[in-house]
Amino acid sequence: MLRLEHVQKRFKDKVVIKDLSLEVHDGELLVLIGPSGCGKTTTLKMMNRLLPLSGGHIYVDGEDIAALDPVKLRRNMGYVIQQGGLFPHMTVRQNIEIIEKLEKRPKDEMTERTRSLMAMIGLDPEEYLDRYPAELSGGQQQRVGVARALATDPEYVLFDEPFSALDPPTRMALQDEVVSLHEKLNKTMIFVTHDMDEAIKIADRICLMKDGEIVQLDTSENILRHPANAFVSEFVGSGRIWSAPEFIRAQDIMIDHPVKCRGDLTVEGCIIRLQEYRVSSLMVVDKAGRLIGVVDKSVLIKRPKPDAQADAVMRPVRFSVHPEDQLIDIVKAIPPEDVGRINDIPVVDSENRLVGLVTNNNIVSKFIRPWLADTEADEEGRVTADD
Ligand SMILES: Nc1ncnc2c1ncn2[C@@H]1O[C@H](COP(=O)(O)OP(=O)(O)O)[C@@H](O)[C@H]1O
Ligand SMILES: [Mg+2]
Structure with a gap:
C-alpha cells in the first residue's frame, strides 16, 4: 500500500x-x-523520489521511502511519461531491457521476458524489437514506454499524462490497453491526467486536486453524482453523468408513478384508464403492490368481452429490472434486433413491488441511440488506430 501523510512541497x-x-x-x-x-506531476515525482519532500512522509508497504534506496524504490515503481520517454539512440529491445541489463540478468531470461512484454503491449517482437523510437508511431512508442515500465515487474506503476499527445483513436485504444493490463496484472496504478473522460474511463477512484490540495477523492460515479463543491461540478462539467451511461441506473430515468390497475379491473375500465393517461400499457398489481402482469393496448383492440377482467387478458412480465440496475446492463440485455421496439420496462423492488417504469421513449431516445453511436465510434477507433 502507498500512503502519503501530510506531504508538503515548496520550490523556494x-x-x-x-x-x-x-x-x-x-x-x-x-x-x-x-x-x-x-501539483500532479510534483506529487508523482515525490512518490518515486525524483523530488524530495519539503514535509511529511510517504510510505510504501509501511516503509518510509526516505529510508529506502531510491534505485530499489524505482525498480518497484514503473514510470510512464509522455512520448514514452524512450532513449532515441536505443532500439526498442535496448530500451526495454535497460534496467534488467544493469542488474545483469541472464540473457535468456531477459529475451524471454522482453517477448512476453511485447505480447502484453500488442507489438510483434520480430517486427519491432530492433527498431528505433523514431521508426514507431506515437502510440507504439507509448506502448514500448509501458513495456519498459513493466520490465522489472514492479508492484506500482505511475503514469504521467502518457497519452495526452496522441490522437483520439490511438489514445482510446491505449486507455483500453491500460484497463486490461490493470485487470490482468494486479498492480497498483497511479495515473495522472487532466482529461475527465479519460479518468472516468479507467479509474477505480479519482483524486481531484486544485492548488496543491485534494478537493475530492472518490469513485467516478460518486464524483459525478455528488460533486463536493462548485469547483468539482465545474471541472467535471454539469450534467456529465448523462453522458456516462455506465453510471446511469434505472432509478435515475424511471417514472415514479406508472399507470397501473388491479387484476379485477374490467376491460372497459382498462380502456378508460389507458385513454385517460394516454399510455400503451397498464401494469397490473396485486393488493401488496406486486407486479403480476401487463395489459397491452393491443390486446384490448381485439375486443375481449367488456366484463372480462384485467387478470384474464394480461400477459406475463417478460423483463423487469431493479432500481439500482445499471442502464448499460439493461441495454445489453436487450437483443439488438429489439432495440428499436422495446416495451416499457417495469422497475420492481426485491419483493417484486412495482416502483417505477423505464419508458421506451426515455431509454431509446436518450440513451440507446447515443450509446450505440458511441460504441460504433469506439470500435472504429480501435480498428483505425495505427498500432
Ligand atoms: N522545479 C520547479 N521549480 C519551481 N516551481 C515548480 C517546479 N516544478 C513545478 N513547479 C511549479 O509547481 C506547480 C505544480 O507543478 P506540477 O506538479 O508540474 O503541476 P501539474 O503536473 O499538475 O500540471 C506549478 O505551479 C509549477 O509551476
Ligand atoms: Mg504535470
Missing part, C-alpha cells in the same frame, strides 16, 4: 503541495486529476 518560497494525505489501495487504479499546475 512557493508552496506547491500544501498538506496532502492520501492512501492508494493495493491493486487499485487511482487517477490524479486537476488543472494544469495543481
Whole structure:
C-alpha cells in the first residue's frame, strides 16, 4: 500500500503541495486529476523520489521511502511519461531491457521476458524489437514506454499524462490497453491526467486536486453524482453523468408513478384508464403492490368481452429490472434486433413491488441511440488506430 501523510512541497518560497494525505489501495487504479499546475506531476515525482519532500512522509508497504534506496524504490515503481520517454539512440529491445541489463540478468531470461512484454503491449517482437523510437508511431512508442515500465515487474506503476499527445483513436485504444493490463496484472496504478473522460474511463477512484490540495477523492460515479463543491461540478462539467451511461441506473430515468390497475379491473375500465393517461400499457398489481402482469393496448383492440377482467387478458412480465440496475446492463440485455421496439420496462423492488417504469421513449431516445453511436465510434477507433 502507498500512503502519503501530510506531504508538503515548496520550490523556494512557493508552496506547491500544501498538506496532502492520501492512501492508494493495493491493486487499485487511482487517477490524479486537476488543472494544469495543481501539483500532479510534483506529487508523482515525490512518490518515486525524483523530488524530495519539503514535509511529511510517504510510505510504501509501511516503509518510509526516505529510508529506502531510491534505485530499489524505482525498480518497484514503473514510470510512464509522455512520448514514452524512450532513449532515441536505443532500439526498442535496448530500451526495454535497460534496467534488467544493469542488474545483469541472464540473457535468456531477459529475451524471454522482453517477448512476453511485447505480447502484453500488442507489438510483434520480430517486427519491432530492433527498431528505433523514431521508426514507431506515437502510440507504439507509448506502448514500448509501458513495456519498459513493466520490465522489472514492479508492484506500482505511475503514469504521467502518457497519452495526452496522441490522437483520439490511438489514445482510446491505449486507455483500453491500460484497463486490461490493470485487470490482468494486479498492480497498483497511479495515473495522472487532466482529461475527465479519460479518468472516468479507467479509474477505480479519482483524486481531484486544485492548488496543491485534494478537493475530492472518490469513485467516478460518486464524483459525478455528488460533486463536493462548485469547483468539482465545474471541472467535471454539469450534467456529465448523462453522458456516462455506465453510471446511469434505472432509478435515475424511471417514472415514479406508472399507470397501473388491479387484476379485477374490467376491460372497459382498462380502456378508460389507458385513454385517460394516454399510455400503451397498464401494469397490473396485486393488493401488496406486486407486479403480476401487463395489459397491452393491443390486446384490448381485439375486443375481449367488456366484463372480462384485467387478470384474464394480461400477459406475463417478460423483463423487469431493479432500481439500482445499471442502464448499460439493461441495454445489453436487450437483443439488438429489439432495440428499436422495446416495451416499457417495469422497475420492481426485491419483493417484486412495482416502483417505477423505464419508458421506451426515455431509454431509446436518450440513451440507446447515443450509446450505440458511441460504441460504433469506439470500435472504429480501435480498428483505425495505427498500432
Ligand atoms: N522545479 C520547479 N521549480 C519551481 N516551481 C515548480 C517546479 N516544478 C513545478 N513547479 C511549479 O509547481 C506547480 C505544480 O507543478 P506540477 O506538479 O508540474 O503541476 P501539474 O503536473 O499538475 O500540471 C506549478 O505551479 C509549477 O509551476
Ligand atoms: Mg504535470
